[in-house]
Amino acid sequence: GAGVSQTPSNKVTEKGKYVELRCDPISGHTALYWYRQSLGQGPEFLIYFQGTGAADDSGLPNDRFFAVRPEGSVSTLKIQRTERGDSAVYLCASSPTTFSDTQYFGPGTRLTVL
Amino acid sequence: GESVGLHLPTLSVQEGDNSIINCAYSNSASDYFIWYKQESGKGPQFIIDIRSNMDKRQGQRVTVLLNKTVKHLSLQIAATQPGDSAVYFCAENIDAGGTSYGKLTFGQGTILTVHP
Numbered sequence: 123g124a125g126v127s128q129t130p131s132n133k134v135t136e137k138g139k140y141v142e143l144r145c146d147p148i149s150g151h152t153a154l155y156w157y158r159q160s161l162g163q164g165p166e167f168l169i170y171f172q173g174t175g176a177a178d179d180s181g182l183p184n185d186r187f188f189a190v191r192p193e194g195s196v197s198t199l200k201i202q203r204t205e206r207g208d209s210a211v212y213l214c215a216s217s218p219t220t221f222s223d224t225q226y227f228g229p230g231t232r233l234t235v236l
Numbered sequence: 237g238e239s240v241g242l243h244l245p246t247l248s249v250q251e252g253d254n255s256i257i258n259c260a261y262s263n264s265a266s267d268y269f270i271w272y273k274q275e276s277g278k279g280p281q282f283i284i285d286i287r288s289n290m291d292k293r294q295g296q297r298v299t300v301l302l303n304k305t306v307k308h309l310s311l312q313i314a315a316t317q318p319g320d321s322a323v324y325f326c327a328e329n330i331d332a333g334g335t336s337y338g339k340l341t342f343g344q345g346t347i348l349t350v351h352p
């Protein structure tokens with residue numbers, strides 16, 4: 123079946139610009155997670171949703187980062203006034219529920235801020 | 237503080253050998269541990285998991301061992317194949333109050349290279 127998909131696969135933007143990254147979770151999965159992975163590092167948690175609500179956004183680095191999941195399926199991670207330090211691979215994962223711990227990851231979006 | 241780390245950042249083996257990848261964790265409240273494999277340009281792929289009430293779990297060609305006394309986790313891959321070459325991450329999840337919050341904390345990763 124279809125896995126987690128993310129678009130775009132690559133995004134190059136200029137410092138100060140606004141970007142949106144999209145995640146389509148596995149159909150029927152109620153829990154959705156965003157992670158950020160810098161080169162040579164493991165993924166770092168940003169935020170997760172249970173349904174439409176953000177259950178834990180403690181990993182968002184600052185108020186330039188925001189994520190939504192209005193209908194409990196697709197999620198968008200939004201970054202305002204991008205900085206060069208935001209360059210990373212942004213990974214999305216989903217799981218059937220938060221009580222089912224296996225998280226299935228998408229291929230990620232590589233964001234490069236020039 | 238909470239952290240998950242790896243003893244060996246790189247591991248090089250010959251095809252057919254067994255591989256062992258190690259991971260240390262510091263949070264005794266960790267309840268659930270997962271190993272992921274990540275190939276270049278792809279997202280992490282689930283390999284195997286283990287809960288804190290177990291000390292060993294086996295899958296297809298893979299075994300995870302958990303030693304809670306010394307807070308150590310290992311992944312054993314039998315008869316390693318070139319297709320196993322990737323970065324391997326351990327991750328931990330803290331189950332607070334019986335409700336897993338799903339927030340994973342990853343280690344830095346070990347690069348496994350399998351030579352034909």
